[in-house]
Amino acid sequence: MEVITVKDLTKDYGNGRGIFDISFSVNKGETFGFVGTNGSGKTTTIRHIMGFLKPQKGEVFVLGKDAWKDSCEIKNFVGYVPGEIAFPDLQYGTTFLKAQAELLKIKDMSYANYLIERLQLDPSANLKRMSKGMKQKTAIVAALMADKDILILDEPTTGLDPLMRETFLELILEEKKKGKTILMSSQVFDELEITCDRVALIYNGRIVDIADVNELKNLPYKNYKIEFKTRDDYLKFKTLKFEIVRDQEKYNQVTIKIFDKEMNRLFNILRNYDLKFISEVKHNLEKHFKEILQEANKKGG
């Protein structure tokens, strides 16, 4: 079941800025990631889903409802962490959270208190004097405390220290386990790789690729980088029929792509060679997207 559906969404701000023909969908229980550089269009897309912006072209549905027209109804099911941290003109974190709870019509604050404890937040601090990380934690509590089915998080980890980031990612995984549908944007590949089922790369306002993280983790082949001690060995190895992804003649290095079933053959062959080292070149999300972007640029250029 599709919880969030974005079809041909376009918002042209002129001068090539904006988003163009964005299409994707998020299924129930799925965690969907958004990655891209600053100004690539992640936030603009999220604002459309939240019903803050009216599409120029295309449609956005949340739970089958039009995100612009039925924006208010949709909010019954959505928790949101905005990209910019700015709180209403209130004095303390507690005042803000209480006001927010009232708007969300929450009476039972036990889950909110659990979140506060998990994130080690001191909500009694003055809102204006809070550090960036404190503010971000407050915003996360405000978004999660209503225990809504859909979470839309716009760069939720900015300002968090590495330890807190870990805790936050654990929290997200907990939510995911509860069966929540999560849409999350970030500039950090790692955290998306940990939490997301699928990740979309946005570049210059367009979705360049949507990668399946699980697929990426369980590829049937691996890349190995091998350096030989002698040039003879290096040249001899190259005559063998392995798929060479990268060739660095200067250092007597090759990177080969090899399917798991050929592993034994490779090691049998290498027994007769004098090696300096052999290491696996991990194929992660970052690498995956870099390759795709390079290809796209080659085509474009």
Place this chain on the structure above:
Amino acid sequence: MYFSKALFKQSVKANWIKWVAVTASTCIMLAIVIIVLGNLGINDIRDSLKQVFVQADQESSVKEDVVDSYDLYLATLLNYNQNVQFSSYISIITTKYDGKVQQFEQDNEREPNGEEKSQIILEVANEMKPFSSIVGMTEDEMVMLVSSVLNVYIEDTSVKGTDLFDKYFLTQIYQQSYLEVYNREIENGATEEEASITATTKADKSQEIAVDAISQYKQDKETAGTSFQFNIENYYSVATNYVNTFMYENVYQTQIASGEDEEVAKQYAVSVKVISNTALSTYQLWLGEGKTQEEARAEATKSISDQIPEKVAVALSELGNMDIYGLIIGSIFYKIAGLLLPMVFVIMTANGLIAGQVDSGSMAYVLSTPTKRRTVTATQMTYLLVALLAMFSLLTVVSVIAVWIVGGDAFAINFSEILLLNLGAFLSMFAIAGYCFMCSAIFNRSKYSMSIGGGLTIFSLVCTILGLFGSEVVPSAMRISQMNFFNYLSVITLFDTTSILNGSINYLWKFGVLFAIGVVTFIIGVFRFDKKDLPL
């Protein structure tokens, strides 16, 4: 219902300090303006100026009275002297008349009726014709004179001889004076009753003067005996002295009668005597210089206000009529000073309620909850209006108490006027709040909302300040009428304090316009916010 209690509470919490500061300082300002100025009696200067002009008017009328009396005195002497020869014929005429009446009674065995009496009078008059040349009259004049004298005689036949002549003479003066004054009063728009009262008073006075003039004449004639030679020039100083004394006595008696202290009455009477003397010397001097009687009279009756240039006189008399309280409380406090702080509150708050929250991004927290955009705008609008209403309710209470302290309805500005001033100030702020709110709902950036909403508001205030120098409430000596142009650029001009304090109803339709501006701008703001993109 488009209202969120939680959001309303949030707005109260965010703005209450501002509200308290603005309300308190405005209330204190207003109380000071009313109470302190009320006790200083700033209208004293105005009143004394006004007094000058009232006195000037009085002076002028006293002088006219003086010249009138002087003229009358001399005219009486002249006329009396001319006709005095005739008085020796009076006994002949009355004897003739009596004889004829007696004859009639014998013939008809009854008294003659009115018509028959007129017939007899005419007969006597005709019989007197031959004497006309002796007294220096035409025959017709003689007939008229005899008839007139006999008409007076038949009212009371016991008065004979010279007394009858005097009675006739005085009756003439009385009637002449009465008619003159009566007609003038009617011309000036007085009712018949009023005119008759004024004319009677004046005629009585004229008669009194004439009696005195005649007795003076007789006394002189008796003293001089057969050598009596009448010369009017000898009587100029006599007339002057007489009039001066007459005015003195007259004023003294009136003052005593109205319960004044003897000393005060004397002082007042002396000052009138001085005025009288001045007027008469001026009159005589100008007559001596060969001016006509009218010209000389105009010079003699001039008052202070006639002697200063016309423009200055107008300016001074306006200054005397200016309502300083109306100016300071109405035009300066309620339209300028008292609106400044509420304006600052409205500009800041209206911006902070919507545009500020959109600009900073904090609006995202409200709109990520199941709260409609219209609920947000309607709630914020309600907050702004409740805050303003509370502020002006307090201001109203303070102003009413302050007015009560300085004298209630006896104060230059009464209760109903002060209530209307407060209502007007609230409606002005309502219109301004609507406009600022609309800008706040239209723009996503605080700087645009502030500069367009707040800018125009402050512009309006500045125009009101500049326009004040061209408005009617400022006396013409200080007024630059071209500055009135600024009033057309300011929405506050629709708050017509002058009309409220004048008691005219012009302010009513202007209140309506202010209300309409507020309603329309608020509605535009609410609807615009529903449809626009929000960068949250």
